[in-house]
Amino acid sequence: GENVEQHPSTLSVQEGDSAVIKCTYSDSASNYFPWYKQELGKRPQLIIDIRSNVGEKKDQRIAVTLNKTAKHFSLHITETQPEDSAVYFCAEGNFNKFYFGSGTKLNVKP
């Protein structure tokens, strides 16, 4: 449960393009997978989450997919905007604690 790998570490896209961030985990008992957005100097904020009994979830321009067999999940942001620029963290939830990935710094160029 302590090994969540997140890729890429940095991602630069043009405004309007899509961005995809991927995470893999190791503990098959994990059942909750949130994504957090952290702007510079601010708190992490939950942007979307998915539970293990669901394969995909969408909220406007943001979607998350989960493949439990392969133990990976991904964040998809479409029609990116400059205000999407931030560090994004995936997390693996197991019982009562989270293991976080190392973060992806997303830069959306206007």
Add this chain to the structure above:
Amino acid sequence: DAGVTQSPTHLIKTRGQQVTLRCSPKSGHDTVSWYQQALGQGPQFIFQYYEEEERQRGNFPDRFSGHQFPNYSSELNVNALLLGDSALYLCASSPGTGVSYGYTFGSGTRLTVV
């Protein structure tokens, strides 16, 4: 409705000293978890408090200890500070101990050990 509040926002301590960080959970939340976020890294779980007891602990030494009060607020104490303890310390509250309740994070306390 106030969210999670942490104090102080910034703190500078000398190596070997002790520090206490404070957290007030969001209204309606009874569970407090503490995380350490080193620069450029994801948060790492320190421990979780519920019903005034430590319920689970991450891979942190005994120098890290905590407390939860009857009003659900919590303190994180770090003794014998090391330079490597410099980090952003995040408090997260939730309306239960399970991860699926969802966390609300505070803005954190930036600790610098010199």
